[in-house]
Structures are given as structure tokens and as C-alpha cells.
Amino acid sequence: SSELTQDPAVSVALGQTVRITCQGDSLRSYYASWYQQKPGQAPVLVIYGKNNRPSGIPDRFSGSSSGNTASLTITGAQAEDEADYYCNSRDSSGNWVFGGGTKLTVL
Amino acid sequence: QVTLRESGPALVKPTQTLTLTCTFSGFSLSTSGMCVSWIRQPPGKALEWLALIDWDDDKYYSTSLKTRLTISKDTSKNQVVLTMTNMDPVDTATYYCARAHYGDYVGQFDYWGQGTLVTVSS
Numbered sequence: 666s667s668e669l670t671q672d673p674a675v676s677v678a679l680g681q682t683v684r685i686t687c688q689g690d691s692l693r694s695y696y697a698s699w700y701q702q703k704p705g706q707a708p709v710l711v712i713y714g715k716n717n718r719p720s721g722i723p724d725r726f727s728g729s730s731s732g733n734t735a736s737l738t739i740t741g742a743q744a745e746d747e748a749d750y751y752c753n754s755r756d757s758s759g760n761w762v763f764g765g766g767t768k769l770t771v772l
Numbered sequence: 773q774v775t776l777r778e779s780g781p782a783l784v785k786p787t788q789t790l791t792l793t794c795t796f797s798g799f800s801l802s803t804s805g806m807c808v809s810w811i812r813q814p815p816g817k818a819l820e821w822l823a824l825i826d827w828d829d830d831k832y833y834s835t836s837l838k839t840r841l842t843i844s845k846d847t848s849k850n851q852v853v854l855t856m857t858n859m860d861p862v863d864t865a866t867y868y869c870a871r872a873h874y875g876d877y878v879g880q881f882d883y884w885g886q887g888t889l890v891t892v893s894s
Binding site: 694695696698700702707708709710713714719751753754755758759760761762763764765766 | 809811818819820821824832834835868874877878879880881882884885886887
């Protein structure tokens with residue numbers, strides 16, 4: 666089955682830009698979706714498709730993809746962006762897979 | 773307004789079968805393109821996709837768990853049910869249901885329930 670690999674932890678200074686990456690073979694054919702999860706809360710969709718944000722998600726969140734790597738970029742990180750971030754994609758057999766998650770710390 | 777709510781036992785014994793129900797509102801699972809999925813998260817660990825059922829009653833399962841999982845829907849009740857057999861302590865997790873959409877090259881879970889914690893212990 667497919668696997669998606671994420672860095673376990675990333676940090677960013679307040680107001681700076683941070684990129685969180687996700688690698689996997691399925692990303693060559695399928696776009697990733699990205700989820701933000703704060704402690705004790707359900708995940709929230711922040712990016713899907715080529716670079717789409719659901720209603721209510723700030724425009725400092727953006728997504729991109731190249732080859733087998735998808736990226737979530739936060740431009741001008743805020744304190745409230747500190748959370749775990751998970752990527753997800755489908756694969757050709759109809760399975761869906763999540764990455765291991767990246768813990769983002771805003772310094 | 774789309775909402776989803778998980779319900780089921782908080783505690784199950786090893787070897788028992790877990791049955792979870794997702795009751796949703798604000799959309800119909802008979803509408804083309806609509807899907808509902810189950811996802812779990814062990815304490816302190818990552819999300820794990822379990823199963824998905826779509827508007828056409830197509831069902832997809834995690835490769836590693838498919839022998840233990842069954843997903844079904846009752847469109848008239850706006851419910852999706854997941855059963856997982858032969859429960860083990862490693863299955864202790866918060867179980868989420870989520871609305872999903874997918875297309876040729878995309879897929880996403882756009883609304884999630886709050887999750888229900890299931891503990892497996894004798």
C-alpha cells in the first residue's frame with residue numbers, strides 16, 4: 666500500500682514563512698489534501714486539490730506539488746497556526762493514506 | 773450546515789466486535805459525489821484511514837485492516853455504520869467519521885465529527 670512521509674517536527678519564527686512537505690509515490694498522480702489538528706480537536710481541512718482553501722481558511726495557507734512531493738506553505742505564520750499538520754492522498758487502488766504528521770512550533 | 777456525530781461504546785473487550793455509527797446532517801449520501809469515511813487516531817499518534825463508502829454504495833477499505841472491517845450506509849436515516857471485528861488493545865483510538873469527496877485526481881475530507889474514544893481492555 667501507499668505511504669506518505671512527513672518530517673516529524675518543524676519550527677518557524679512568528680511572522681515568517683514555513684513549508685511542510687509530504688513525500689510519496691501516490692502524489693505523482695493524486696493531489697494531497699492537508700489537515701490542521703490542534704490538541705483535543707478534530708482535524709480541519711486547510712488545503713485540497715491543486716491549491717484550494719475551504720471557506721474560512723486564511724489565505725496565508727497555500728499548497729503546491731512537484732513530482733512525488735506535496736508542500737503546505739504558511740506565509741506569515743501566526744501563533745494560532747501552531748498545530749499538527751497531516752497530508753493525505755488517494756492511490757490508484759482506492760485506498761487513502763495519511764502521512765505521519767508534522768508538529769509545527771511557532772517561536 | 774453539515775454536521776457528523778460518532779456514537780458507539782467507549783469500552784470494548786479484546787476479541788469483541790466494535791460497531792460505530794456516524795449520524796450526519798446537511799447533506800445526502802445519495803447525492804452523486806458524496807462519501808463518508810472512517811478515520812482513527814491512537815492516543816498521541818497519527819491519523820489512520822480505515823474505510824469509505826460512496827453515494828453509489830462502493831466501499832473501500834484499508835489494505836491492512838480490510839479483513840476486519842465492514843462499512844455500510846442507511847441513506848434514509850443519514851447514517852453510516854462501521855464494524856470492526858476481533859478488537860485488540862492496539863485498536864484503542866479516537867474514531868472519527870468524515871464527509872469525503874473524490875474525483876479523478878483529488879480527494880479530501882471536508883467535514884469531520886468530533887470523534888469518539890474507544891478503549892479496548894479486559
